[in-house]
Amino acid sequence: MTVRVLTGITTTGTPHLGNYVGAIRPAIAASREPGVESYFFLADYHALIKCDDPDRIERSRLEIAATWLAAGLDPERVTFYRQSDIPETTELNWLLTCVTAKGQMNRAHAYKAAVDAAVAAGEEPDGNVTMGLYCYPILMAADILLFNAHRVPVGRDQVQHIEMARDVAQRFNHLFGKGVDMFVLPQAEIEESVATLPGLDGRKMSKSYDNTVPLFEGGAKALKDAIARIVTDSKLPGEPKDPDSAHLVTIHDAFADAAARVAFHADLRAGLGWGDAKQRVVQLIEEHVGPMRERYAQLMAHPERIEDVLQAGAAKARKVATPFLAELRQAVGLRRMVAASQAKEAKVQSAKSDVPVFKQYREADGRFYFKLTAADGALLLQSQAFAEGREAGGWVKRFKTDGVAALAGAPVIVAAGVASEAVEAALSALQAHEAEQASKAAKA
Ligand code: TRP
Numbered sequence: 001m002t003v004r005v006l007t008g009i010t011t012t013g014t015p016h017l018g019n020y021v022g023a024i025r026p027a028i029a030a031s032r033e034p035g036v037e038s039y040f041f042l043a044d045y046h047a048l049i050k051c052d053d054p055d056r057i058e059r060s061r062l063e064i065a066a067t068w069l070a071a072g073l074d075p076e077r078v079t080f081y082r083q084s085d086i087p088e089t090t091e092l093n094w095l096l097t098c099v100t101a102k103g104q105m106n107r108a109h110a111y112k113a114a115v116d117a118a119v120a121a122g123e124e125p126d127g128n129v130t131m132g133l134y135c136y137p138i139l140m141a142a143d144i145l146l147f148n149a150h151r152v153p154v155g156r157d158q159v160q161h162i163e164m165a166r167d168v169a170q171r172f173n174h175l176f177g178k179g180v181d182m183f184v185l186p187q188a189e190i191e192e193s194v195a196t197l198p199g200l201d202g203r204k205m206s207k208s209y210d211n212t213v214p215l216f217e218g219g220a221k222a223l224k225d226a227i228a229r230i231v232t233d234s235k236l237p238g239e240p241k242d243p244d245s246a247h248l249v250t251i252h253d254a255f256a257d258a259a260a261r262v263a264f265h266a267d268l269r270a271g272l273g274w275g276d277a278k279q280r281v282v283q284l285i286e287e288h289v290g291p292m293r294e295r296y297a298q299l300m301a302h303p304e305r306i307e308d309v310l311q312a313g314a315a316k317a318r319k320v321a322t323p324f325l326a327e328l329r330q331a332v333g334l335r336r337m338v339a340a341s342q343a344k345e346a347k348v349q350s351a352k353s354d355v356p357v358f359k360q361y362r363e364a365d366g367r368f369y370f371k372l373t374a375a376d377g378a379l380l381l382q383s384q385a386f387a388e389g390r391e392a393g394g395w396v397k398r399f400k401t402d403g404v405a406a407l408a409g410a411p412v413i414v415a416a417g418v419a420s421e422a423v424e425a426a427l428s429a430l431q432a433h434e435a436e437q438a439s440k441a442a443k444a
Helices: 017-031 046-049 053-069 087-097 104-105 107-118 135-148 157-177 219-228 247-255 257-269 274-301 305-330 337-352 388-408 420-443
Strands: 003-010 035-045 079-081 151-153 187-189 355-360 367-372 378-382 411-416
Touching: 003 017, 003 046, 003 135, 017 053, 017 151, 035 053, 035 337, 046 053, 046 107, 046 135, 053 079, 053 305, 053 378, 079 305, 087 135, 087 157, 087 305, 104 107, 135 157, 135 305, 157 187, 157 247, 157 305, 219 274, 247 274, 257 274, 257 378, 274 305, 355 388, 367 388, 367 420, 378 420, 388 420
Parallel strands: 003 035, 003 151, 035 079, 151 187
Antiparallel strands: 355 367, 367 378, 378 411
16 A cells, blocks of 8 residues: 655755754655655745745745755655645545534644743733634644645644644544545554754754754855854863763764764764864764755756756646545535536436445444455455455455456455356446446536
């Protein structure tokens, strides 16, 4: 089974070294794993919540897109797009808004922090809270659920949002799924192994602490200047230093292989001066970042190339999003009136004809199943249990389109006393029936 991994990057800033080590590099590495289908997007609708400076929004989108591409993201392999190029996102946002409890949004950390800050400043609690901020988690749920992502790599501060997305998905499934889950329940994925990179002062590298090392901005000189400002203890050259208590070392190690780490630690213990140590760190990072910086500069000089990549990404994403949203609209009752009457007709017809039926259902064990029954109701095929309704649904779909061909290796058993020829005949009949329905629908 392919695992869908999805993550968004809010486009308000310029990526720094900490973003690269903590998010960009691991995400690109994960996207190269076999069996993984990755969706990476620029969360520019989310950026509007935090930023009302249009030029900054525009600039940040460009910089972040160029950074990901320069860092080696392969847009052929992953789906790389801009949130605002996917109108299905805002449409799903509304469907989800209608099933989300206000009380749940009251508990969101980002909202609570804004209220706490206002209260502490003696202001109206909700005075500075836009509806965008308040409903931020719903938009995020829409991002995730639209592509039925299984895994969502995020920072710790975002875990609550993923839990909220699960809750909303569950509620939607319950209300509209009719026993078939419409949404996969996503799982937050926190990369414990990825070090949070410390900044100049040793606290987490973050723009809000003003302690960042630039990734590309300002070129090699800015990198060198920033590293020169990393705080160390005041031990002199020749004095032994403790590599485990220096955040310069943590930054070094984020770019070094095992041998280089061991050597650097040993040299510090043996008295390597901080100035020389910093020079080594600059050189190491420059080896890594230099070639990427060149690609970055080329991309920044050709925004139209980035635009093309993102447009292609949006088209790829919408191939998934558009039909799925159509299904969701059906599920909530936003249906074409003409289609509704035709559906009724089709139902009457199929009841009259001798078509076998697949039924999907959930047992008391909470797991999902499907079965095939003959037109007279006799059981022909019984599936195994599935953890996700969508898996069962996927198999049913396959049987309907592929007919007998889907049988080999399928997770089903033939019911006792039923001849395999009877099953095959039923599957062929069903496949023919489905094909006929599809061509009728296409003509309508
Ligand atoms: N809110 C996330 C952040 O600031 C960005 C984001 C938006 C996101 N939509 C998402 C992350 C969906 C993961 C999945 O970090």
